[in-house]
Amino acid sequence: MTVPYQCLASCTRPAGDDFEWLLFGATGSQLVVQSSTGATSTWAPETPTPDVKEPARKDDDEGPPGKRVKLTPVAEPRPNFLHLRTAKDGKYLVAVTAEDKCIRVFQADAQCHLEQLSQRCMPKRPSSVALTPDGTTILVADKFGDVYSLPLLPSPVSEVAATPEPKEEQKKFAPSASVLTVHSGRNRKALEEQLKQAEKGPKQGKEAPKFKHDLILGHVSMLTDVACTTVGSRSYILTADRDEHIRLSRGIPQAHVIEGFCQGHEEFVSRLCFTNAGHLVSGGGDPDLYLWDWLNYRLLEKISLQQPILERYKGHPYQNAPTEFKVAVSGLWSVPTAEEEDDEILVACEGLPALVNYRFGSSSKSAKVIPLTGNVLDLAFIDVPEVGPTAVISIDHVHEPGSTSVVRTEPLASRLQYLSRQSGEWREDKTLSKALEGFSRAVQGDAGIDAECSSSKGDDKALRDMLYGVENLRKRPGAEE
Amino acid sequence: MSAEPAKRQKREEYKKSLAADESALPKKKFYRQRAHANPFSDHALEYPKTPADMDWVSLYPAYAAKTATEKENDTEFNESRAGDGKEQTKARGITKDVEIADIGCGFGGLLFALATKFPDTLSLGMEIRISVTEYVQEKIRALRAQNAENKTYQNIGCLRANTMKFLPNFFRKHQLRAIFLCFPDPHFKQRKHKARIVSTMLCSEYAYVLRPGGYVYTITDVRDLHEWMVGHFSGHGSFVGVEGRELEEGEVGQCVATMSTETEEGKKVERNKGEKFVAVFRRVEDPAWPGEG
Numbered sequence A: 001m002t003v004p005y006q007c008l009a010s011c012t013r014p015a016g017d018d019f020e021w022l023l024f025g026a027t028g029s030q031l032v033v034q035s036s037t038g039a040t041s042t043w044a045p046e047t048p049t050p051d052v053k054e055p056a057r058k059d060d061d062e063g064p065p066g067k068r069v070k071l072t073p074v075a076e077p078r079p080n081f082l083h084l085r086t087a088k089d090g091k092y093l094v095a096v097t098a099e100d101k102c103i104r105v106f107q108a109d110a111q112c113h114l115e116q117l118s119q120r121c122m123p124k125r126p127s128s129v130a131l132t133p134d135g136t137t138i139l140v141a142d143k144f145g146d147v148y149s150l151p152l153l154p155s156p157v158s159e160v161a162a163t164p165e166p167k168e169e170q171k172k173f174a175p176s177a178s179v180l181t182v183h184s185g186r187n188r189k190a191l192e193e194q195l196k197q198a199e200k201g202p203k204q205g206k207e208a209p210k211f212k213h214d215l216i217l218g219h220v221s222m223l224t225d226v227a228c229t230t231v232g233s234r235s236y237i238l239t240a241d242r243d244e245h246i247r248l249s250r251g252i253p254q255a256h257v258i259e260g261f262c263q264g265h266e267e268f269v270s271r272l273c274f275t276n277a278g279h280l281v282s283g284g285g286d287p288d289l290y291l292w293d294w295l296n297y298r299l300l301e302k303i304s305l306q307q308p309i310l311e312r313y314k315g316h317p318y319q320n321a322p323t324e325f326k327v328a329v330s331g332l333w334s335v336p337t338a339e340e341e342d343d344e345i346l347v348a349c350e351g352l353p354a355l356v357n358y359r360f361g362s363s364s365k366s367a368k369v370i371p372l373t374g375n376v377l378d379l380a381f382i383d384v385p386e387v388g389p390t391a392v393i394s395i396d397h398v399h400e401p402g403s404t405s406v407v408r409t410e411p412l413a414s415r416l417q418y419l420s421r422q423s424g425e426w427r428e429d430k431t432l433s434k435a436l437e438g439f440s441r442a443v444q445g446d447a448g449i450d451a452e453c454s455s456s457k458g459d460d461k462a463l464r465d466m467l468y469g470v471e472n473l474r475k476r477p478g479a480e481e
Numbered sequence B: 001m002s003a004e005p006a007k008r009q010k011r012e013e014y015k016k017s018l019a020a021d022e023s024a025l026p027k028k029k030f031y032r033q034r035a036h037a038n039p040f041s042d043h044a045l046e047y048p049k050t051p052a053d054m055d056w057v058s059l060y061p062a063y064a065a066k067t068a069t070e071k072e073n074d075t076e077f078n079e080s081r082a083g084d085g086k087e088q089t090k091a092r093g094i095t096k097d098v099e100i101a102d103i104g105c106g107f108g109g110l111l112f113a114l115a116t117k118f119p120d121t122l123s124l125g126m127e128i129r130i131s132v133t134e135y136v137q138e139k140i141r142a143l144r145a146q147n148a149e150n151k152t153y154q155n156i157g158c159l160r161a162n163t164m165k166f167l168p169n170f171f172r173k174h175q176l177r178a179i180f181l182c183f184p185d186p187h188f189k190q191r192k193h194k195a196r197i198v199s200t201m202l203c204s205e206y207a208y209v210l211r212p213g214g215y216v217y218t219i220t221d222v223r224d225l226h227e228w229m230v231g232h233f234s235g236h237g238s239f240v241g242v243e244g245r246e247l248e249e250g251e252v253g254q255c256v257a258t259m260s261t262e263t264e265e266g267k268k269v270e271r272n273k274g275e276k277f278v279a280v281f282r283r284v285e286d287p288a289w290p291g292e293g
């Protein structure tokens, strides 16, 4: 059985006198690329070997996506991809792998072969990545609440002058308190503890990364998303966290200045999205989306998301669901258009076999629920000649539509679905289906790398955890004290 | 194990008896709590969505601005937040803003001193441990009752909060004139440094709620923590260290003296003839945006 595409990314780039589009998909630990020219290739990281971490070599990427490298028995599974972002008009692909916490930068050549240029492992698992508007810097937000900046392309110079360790970590051990200064019982205990440890010698702390990485801002909370934008000559970084915050900081090099907060969410915030007209839309565990005049920290409107879904499905989208449907926003995309007044977004929720479409600015702001063949995992836009922007949607072909845990009795044949605007409505569009047939095929001959996700119980859970993590951000009442 | 319910029952009985007498001071022994609360976990905390949603009236009833019906007609008030009509009506409603925050106020020694040192300023103690917060609240209630005639202690309040996460939920940008960080938990182990109440990241939040020209006051008996705090604030673009005479004069001098002598921890160190390390930082103006200076 194949693994769904947990992430997608796309771009358009010059090719000869013309343009071509590229579509990138991550399925488990494998990357698949395809161009409008028909060129295609795959890439997978090397199996992690303990200690030595070298950039993984390219896999056999000659054949179509169906053809896979032979698997040698491994102790540790390969890391799965978490995020994909294209940079500099598709010259580069930034990918994050989960288990090894790595930021990987790739280049796709004219034949679509992926070459990994760098592999940088972060101290904590990244929860989101963004590129600065100039495309030269990667921002990595992590589960610990920190945001680091990394050059897209590490220059040899910057690597030699790697970020120095924070001072306090370099310092040799000296007791933090002297017996004289310690007055309270608990501080005394802590001091004893510390002296005991000093005797044992310094602890083997985890090695700090050797590449250039600057800590530019942070929350005391789990970060869920990071976004950057510029307004005039000013650049901004927006960060969202599990504690309902959306923070607005200045861009580098003044990211230590907090300009303000967009406050109002009552549950975790999981996704941020700028619309064409420059508004901010945020979503998370609340039943509504929030539309912001973010520069003035002003909530313009709460837009109901749960309501239209409940109405469309007359309750939970999965008939046999034991609980009621709760919104957990897993994707927000601004629809690319030429006209700025066409302010439009598509929204995905975890475990929802549909997209929800909103048009702002126009008179009707009502939601349109667009049912699909399975739960939506990710989306990328491709500009198709004569058709216009086409949404390529990755569908969970393994689980039942509406459920994040029940496995389908009859898996789908395609891992992708396509929508385009036809006379004002988003409708299924088959234009790309031929070109992407190999890319999208759900059932493949040889097992290859996907064999790791065969249907034993533990693997089911591993797959579920990889695909569905947003609802887990919700705080459980009474979980403490 | 069986000691626990007994203890809880005793506490409850005690609190009941306390409720009967308006001006009875609470006893600390009924409010002691495990020293550390984890600042990273989701306590069942209560906090306003935005500073405008904060119910300040119940903390500072003597400063209540208007009656509820008057509020509804106040347009300026209602414009403060768009979107949800309902929440707006109950908002801050006091005639003054809180201007001094005592972060990690413990049993509140400093806070009670601030009440009389700065009688025209509203000060707020913030404490993550629930029982310790209750103690301070009970003591405020008692002192207000005891001093009903001269109306002192109306200008201080205390609430339970995890300030490492939710400071911007309580205070607007640049609202505060002073922040006290007195004898913060040292978290000696390096693994626990992230739990320290001072970090580069948190300095940005302190700078956000402090007005330019406002001050952060720190004091500790742990040299290493002192150096840590000095390093982080001085290294942060929004703060400069205060030195020399400025530390002794005017309000800064008053604040330094008060936190050295009035905090519970300060008194303990005094008794043990320990050393106290003081550092004060001024919040500077934000830099010009790149290319606009």
Ligand SMILES: C[S@@+](CC[C@H](N)C(=O)[O-])C[C@H]1O[C@@H](n2cnc3c(N)ncnc32)[C@H](O)[C@@H]1O
Residues within 6 Å of the ligand: B035, B036, B037, B039, B103, B104, B105, B106, B107, B108, B109, B126, B127, B128, B129, B132, B161, B162, B163, B164, B165, B181, B182, B183, B184, B185, B197, B263, B264, B265, B266
């Ligand atoms: C050592 S006591 C000092 C109390 C008081 N400032 C004094 O000097 O006597 C530190 C206090 O900070 C509180 N604290 C620690 N982390 C906190 C947080 N994130 N938010 C609010 N209070 C916190 C602790 O519960 C503790 O009561």
